[in-house]
């Protein structure tokens with residue numbers, strides 16, 4: 001029997017079995033670039049299920065229980081089985097993880113304390129699809145404290161902290177996620193969040209656009225009740241703008257990715273703190289004296305360069321934007337072309353958001369032992385697909401670490417198969433995520449409470465001032481949030 005209470009007919013179907021209106025629709029759906037669709041599933045699932053320390057430090061992944069959570073019947077202490085996680089008995093351990101995260105998520109906790117009396121999300125039914133980590137759990141529990149009901153799936157098949165998902169399930173959140181989902185599981189989990197009896201979402205919180213896309217394609221009538229979409233990622237926001245341009249966006253959407261509170265904190269500081277962690281955990285590399293090339297000197301590149309330089313690495317930068325190139329020079333980094341340095345460098349790190357920044361030709365020219373990884377956009381920055389050819393041998397040496405071996409014996413060390421290094425192989429700082437999560441929560445509150453006519457069917461940035469909100473405590477809180485950010489910047493100067 002499958003776990004969970006309310007099973008719709010669709011719950012039993014695989015992606016291949018889903019009924020599409022036409023062959024064309026099916027093809028279009030399959031073409032749609034999803035996070036899961038961009039990497040090789042066949043290689044990775046069993047590896048991630050035995051992974052001991054990758055992805056947000058999930059300590060419970062070494063469980064011998066290989067039974068799919070979909071095949072288990074699990075019930076939380078309140079008697080509910082409206083969830084599907086690896087093992088609900090890990091809840092206590094997950095609770096400790098969430099408590100640790102709370103300690104450094106003061107912006108979100110402050111929002112929770114200030115606004116929970118007023119319950120600005122009372123009546124909100126939020127369906128969410130994000131990484132399920134201790135930090136996201138703090139966000140979900142904040143939304144619940146503010147009055148929302150939540151159903152949640154993971155936006156990435158690797159990043160779920162199983163014990164955290166268990167803790168959420170134990171408190172009554174309908175969470176459908178586990179680490180090492182198959183692609184079929186991934187869509188099944190999203191479907192279980194959306195397609196349920198007696199509950200219809202009226203808000204969407206998405207990271208990557210897969211949930212929005214699923215609702216759009218499979219349950220468009222849900223949009224009749226949805227008051228807005230809050231989207232965090234570059235990819236998801238891009239999809240929303242495409243929908244808006246085509247006149248197909250049915251509801252207002254909030255672009256959290258381009259809010260100053262995400263760009264200037266998450267992209268820069270999160271990457272500055274997590275790049276070294278990801279590299280160390282996977283390779284144990286010594287940074288001092290290593291020659292590193294960082295491709296792209298935007299927010300992410302700046303963070304990576306600063307961290308690497310601080311540990312004594314000799315860092316050079318590639319850039320296509322003259323202003324960013326000049327900034328790199330002013331900050332003391334040599335600006336180069338990748339082709340000029342690719343033979344001598346010890347590490348190549350991509351941070352551009354662009355495609356094919358590192359080509360097969362450049363990979364061919366790298367020296368033995370060169371570490372190649374990506375901090376930018378999904379797995380398209382390094383041409384990993386070009387390495388899957390018969391003359392090259394792939395050797396999995398650790399979780400998320402592959403040696404790609406050329407016929408002459410040269411090895412390139414590829415991390416996380418070219419996906420985001422920090423999200424795949426390290427933890428990310430709770431403090432920074434707290435600022436992004438607070439922005440997401442405020443965006444939900446704003447869209448949910450906005451009077452008719454304030455937002456059209458378009459993509460918006462969170463207003464810097466929300467003083468005209470109908471809810472005085474919220475306005476006060478928003479001001480506090482901005483003051484809080486100011487306080488942080490003052491404290492650091």
Ligand SMILES: NC(=O)c1ccc[n+]([C@@H]2O[C@H](COP(=O)([O-])OP(=O)(O)OC[C@H]3O[C@@H](n4cnc5c(N)ncnc54)[C@H](O)[C@@H]3O)[C@@H](O)[C@H]2O)c1
Nearest residue numbers: 234267296298299300319320321324352353354375376377
């Ligand atoms: N790893 C993470 O945790 C994390 C966090 C936030 C954002 N991101 C992702 O990182 C990417 C970059 O984000 P950002 O905020 O730094 O963007 P950004 O636009 O500030 O910077 C990207 C820089 O790369 C440069 N660039 C583009 N193509 C290039 C090429 N072929 N060679 C060299 N330089 C090139 C651009 O000129 C730009 O300066 C995005 O895809 C974003 O989604 C990752």
